[in-house]
Amino acid sequence: MALKEKITADLKEAMLAHDEIRVSTLRMLKAAVMKFEVSGTEKKEATDDDVMSMIKKEVKSRKDSYDQFMAGNREDLAKKEQAEMKILEVYMPEQMSEEQVREIAIQVIAQVGATSMADIGKVMGALMGKVKGKADGGLVNKVVKELLQK
Numbered sequence: 001m002a003l004k005e006k007i008t009a010d011l012k013e014a015m016l017a018h019d020e021i022r023v024s025t026l027r028m029l030k031a032a033v034m035k036f037e038v039s040g041t042e043k044k045e046a047t048d049d050d051v052m053s054m055i056k057k058e059v060k061s062r063k064d065s066y067d068q069f070m071a072g073n074r075e076d077l078a079k080k081e082q083a084e085m086k087i088l089e090v091y092m093p094e095q096m097s098e099e100q101v102r103e104i105a106i107q108v109i110a111q112v113g114a115t116s117m118a119d120i121g122k123v124m125g126a127l128m129g130k131v132k133g134k135a136d137g138g139l140v141n142k143v144v145k146e147l148l149q150k
Contacts, residue, residue: 003051003091004033021080025087029058052092052133059088096135101143104130109147117148 001009007029014022032054033046046054062085069078096104108127112119123144131140 003048004046007033007051007091021083022087025084029055029088032058055088055091056133059085059092062088093134096131098139098143101131101135101140102147105140105143105147109144114148117145120144120148123148 007026011023011026011030014026033051036050036054037044037046062081066078066081066085069075069081105123105127108130109123112122112126114120114123124141127140127144128137
C-alpha cells in the first residue's frame with residue numbers, strides 16, 4: 001500500500017475512533033499532499049518520496065514549534081505539537097543513530113578520498129544519498145565535520 005493510501009485509511013480509522021488530534025494531524029497531511037498534487041501547471045501523483053519529504057517538513061515544523069513553546073513557557077501548546085509530531089513520525093522510517101551515521105560516514109570518506117574540510121561537499125553529497133530519510137541532515141553534517149577535522 002502506498003503511503004498516501006495508508007494515510008487516508010488511517011484517517012478514516014481515526015475518524016471512526018473519534019481521535020481528534022490524530023484526525024486533525026492526518027487531515028493536515030492529506031491536505032498538504034493534495035496541494036502538492038494540484039500545484040503547478042499540470043496535475044501529478046505524489047510518490048512515496050514526495051509524501052515522505054512532506055512528512056519530514058511537518059515533523060521539523062512541529063519540533064521547532066515545540067522548542068519555541070517550551071521556551072515561552074506554554075506547555076499546553078507544546079504538548080499538542082509533541083502529540084502531532086509523534087503521529088507523523090509513525091510514517092517515517094526508523095531514524096539512524098549517531099553511531100550508525102558515523103560508520104557510514106567513515107566508509108564514504110574513504111570512498112571519495114576526502115582528507116580535509118575542503119572535501120565536505122563531496123562527502124555530504126555521497127552520504128546524504130545513502131541515508132536519505134533515515135538520518136537528520138544536521139546530525140550527518142555534524143558527524144562529517146567531526147571526522148574531517150581529525
